[in-house]
Amino acid sequence: MSTQNRIYLSPPHMGGKELEFVQEAFASNFIAPLGPMVTGFENDFAALSGIPHCAALSSGTAALHIAMRQLGISAGDIVLASSLTFIGSVSPITFMGAEPVFIDSDHATWNMDPNLLEDAVKDYCRKGKTPAAVVVTDLYGQCADYDALRSVLDRNGIPLVIDAAESVGATYKGRHAGKGGACAAFSFNGNKIITTSGGGLLAAEDEAFITRSRWLSQQARETAPHYEHREIGYNYRMSNIVAAIGRGQLIALPERVRQKRALFDKYVAALGNLPGIRFMPEAAYGEANRWLTVMLVNEKEFCASPETIRLALDRENIESRPVWKPMHMQPVFKDCDNYGGSVCESLFAEGLCLPSGTAMTDADFDRIIALIKGCAGDRI
Template identity: 70%
Template sequence: MSANNKRVYLSPPHMGGAEQEYVQQAFESNFIAPLGPMVNGFEQDFSKLSGLKHCAALSSGTAALHIAQHILGIGPNDIVLASSLTFIGSVSSATFLGAEAAFIDSDYKSWNMDPDLLAEAVEYYIALGRKPKAVVPTDLYGQCADYDRILEILEPHGIPIVVDAAESVGATYKGRHAGKGALMAAYSFNGNKIITTSGGGLLASDDEEIISRARWLSQQAKEPLPYYEHKEIGFNYRMSNLVAAVGRGQLEVLQDRVNRKREIFDLYKEALSGCTGISFMPEAEYGRCNRWLTVILIDEKEFGATPDQVRIALENENIESRPVWKPMHMQPVFSKNKIFGGQVSEDLFKRGLCLPSGTAMTQDDMDRTVKIIKGCGK
């Protein structure tokens, strides 16, 4: 590794400048503990951005998915259908509640949940007398799942959709923001997301009652009394005022970040266009992906190297890349869970590699990355 080669991270935080002003306001108000005016402001800002009428700012995207499914009454022996090609946080929330997750494979046109396989899974479980309690599609790498097609399948059966939009803040589906149209949508503002609060999440819905209940549950389900009384178990999931202050500054630059992520994708695509055996994650015709990460597929026979050989070559030059999510049905912890399909997500995992896509990366960072990738080929 060259001594003068700085570390290039996969998707590091990128501050816009206004974050410090909001944080300073939080300090001056002395709202340092969870809740406060910045949390309220962040929820209002996100509602205005997304078009979802009601928002509850929480400690993580996983917390948002957990509360969402708790509100739906999901419990032991219930079935929750989820994308297989995703991060485990999409699925672990169902297991917290004792439910059984069953996995739906991806399709090649979007890499997201295959609606035809979803329809097959719904009919399968209804025939067994176990109608699924919820469907949780993941918006993979910033690309929305096909919400309308999924809703078309679920609505006749009264099955709710909870979108895992952790990766798709700023993306759109048929002109509406990611998550809009679902009963609930969960978002993440983890340190590597397109915008960040350092750690945090949010649950959004057009149903005011759902979000009111989510807020209440996220504060230990305390009854509105002068002393602490609890009639059911809640959670400690509220976002802190300081974290929300960072988020308000980040929301101001979201569109700039989406534009830059898409520009990075286009630059990679142009630079690697002459490499036989390399292809890119497609953009579904129904939406605008935020391109959170630029993801390529590598055909070993045509290109001359495996994705892992490319990853190691990049790491040797202090450049971070990452394999595509390992499908949930391939995870040891879910080895006994049912999968509908599976071949597509297995193939994407085998051939996929996520390239460094930080919005502050320089042309030199990209040139270094591209040069190393090209050097791995025939």
């Protein structure tokens, strides 16, 4: 293993204002769960996203769990979901006792294929089991085609839940990621384009939806001088200190999007003309935030596999990662139905997520490129 400093896949990058907000929170002694920074973060995010009502929560998974609860998802329900995603997009479906059914991606965007979604909706409606909801993931910072999905769902009365955990700062037809569904979940985990160290947010156009979500996230405590509970809630609220970090990060977001996109372009310029190397396409309907730069490697043409490259980088203390393993291939979901599958299976087989930190130096980048090219040796 190399003794050089580790290059991480997507490390946090502070913008400079975070500490000021944290110090303000300390000075006010709002250290415990709620406080003015939480309200401020919710208001700031609403202004950024154009989604007027926001509840700051402990994680993106928590946001999706509350969304499932709010939509009345229950045991025996069918919920359609993207197959090419992180398990946190899907596990909240199972928390409610519902059954996930997985939909493949399309080649053009790597996101949920609207045609396969329509096939699934028609099949389940014919069986008398209209899906209770659809959870679509914005993959690697690129919005799914919300309007195409909605055209299928709206005529069947099926709500669209947008998992925008990876797409903060991205746009779809000029509007911010997540705007256009029944609700949207966002993540501010430590590896995201902006971070609160750990945290998430649920956003919706419906004020009552978010008011009740906040209440559920605070153990569903009734208004009383003692602790009174008529429903089961959750301990899912974001803390005031975490929200303070988030307020500083939101200020830096436009610059982080610019930097992520510039880094993607730099990778394409350095590697895109090599045989067997391709990169994640950008949909014509929006602008991706390029949270992670993802390339596809054809082993036969490049003379090295994605795993060979990953291991070569790892030996030099550089983190990279395979594309998400599709949910329909996961052992825990082996009994679940899926529509299609070949597209996301091929992306998993050939895909590699490259180091995408916005504070990466030119020397770091050059080192990564040299190692990737070195995997093919003089065969390219």
